[in-house]
Amino acid sequence: MPAVLPRVELVALRGVPTVDPGMEPWRLVVDALDASGLALEPGDVLVVSSKIISRAEGRFVDLSGVEPGAVARELAGRTRKDPALVELALRESAAISRAEPNVLVVRHRLGFVCANAGIDASNAQPAAAEPGSGPWVLLLPEDPDGSAAGLRAVLHHACGVEIGVVISDSFGRPFRLGTVGVAIGSAGLPALVDHRGRPDRHGRVLEHTFTALADQLAAAADLLAGQADEGTPFVLVRGLTLPASGATAADLVRAPGEDLYA
């Protein structure tokens, strides 16, 4: 018999429909748990794709209705991107980080530095879209930390279980190729875990002071995205012993003045 080993399990829930505005994320979770034959357990973390939240919030935009201003038109020329998309990205942003051919990296108004302000152009069409409308895109959720906290609270009420919630997206990053899952919202777990003062085996105090737990959860859940054709909007993470709650995903943002790569 194996000894009890530290172990974490990630399961992609089934039974999630195409989400349209007005659908309630907590109800989608409860239905997907039912369809998957699972029930929430204390200490579970639910990683929710930001796209589900954006769609439920109706964050669709028809680019044909977006009028690019002069700044967007200039930037679209420089980046070779659709001027309407660039206009929308500017409206979503606090600052431009890099603009080069085929690249537009901004600081989103939520603080996250990401390409195209996180605007998503794949599977971004609402069910109610008129034929011939679009192209459609989807903005990031309005307040992902708030959405995570709300979803957690209603699931507690509906299921009687307190869990952690992470709202995830996939971002590129400097220095390294490929996207990884990142947390843009969280509740019920510390997005950053403070290891300061924990001595190592030789009594030396550890140098890595903070671990980005919420980002690691988002990256882990993203592993399953390649495993299911229909997408994996809800991934249940079971088996972690979570430290007391604290920082949320908003706290993962480096202050612009302290970021040497802004």
Next chain:
Amino acid sequence: MPAVLPRVELVALRGVPTVDPGMEPWRLVVDALDASGLALEPGDVLVVSSKIISRAEGRFVDLSGVEPGAVARELAGRTRKDPALVELALRESAAISRAEPNVLVVRHRLGFVCANAGIDASNAQPAAAEPGSGPWVLLLPEDPDGSAAGLRAVLHHACGVEIGVVISDSFGRPFRLGTVGVAIGSAGLPALVDHRGRPDRHGRVLEHTFTALADQLAAAADLLAGQADEGTPFVLVRGLTLPASGATAADLVRAPGEDLYA
């Protein structure tokens, strides 16, 4: 009965001793599997802490024996770091990325952009260290992709099973606080997965073209590091259907000329 759901399990192996130079990583894995009551299965991925490989390779350096040159002394003043540590970081590096008070970010000779050239000062003492020697630090492995390929090949020979291997470290990053697990070596799986040309639900070709699978595995395995006091040098990841092999961790490095944040 739950339907068969996409599912991944991560297990931290027990029974790993403090590693000293000359110990063979494959033997440590086999012993840890035995101690944990587990056997490798095809498709498993083993995430190995880079520290284990560095220690086995004897990458210890006694800082008291490192003579800082003029460049290191100037940089140590600017970063308020130990001049011997800075000298060592420079010897390990191809370029300096950022140097500010308490921050030294370099491009390691392996291509990775990270703080202090990945030099590790916690649990970095060899068992054979003379009393009064040190302080000791540990360099990154000499050739992590090569170490991953070697470990994979010997485990195939010893256990008759082909698995994926990721050698992981924890790096900080621009824009976001906290460290996350990253892959510095890999074998037997594509470090980058190419999704180009896969259409979405509406026939639109997906925009996120590459996923950094090896980094996501390293981040997922890092979730277990907080779950065990004695560290989690070997994490077994079970349940993924891996695409055919291709890119290794070295391919995760953005070419300096193509990195807008270099």
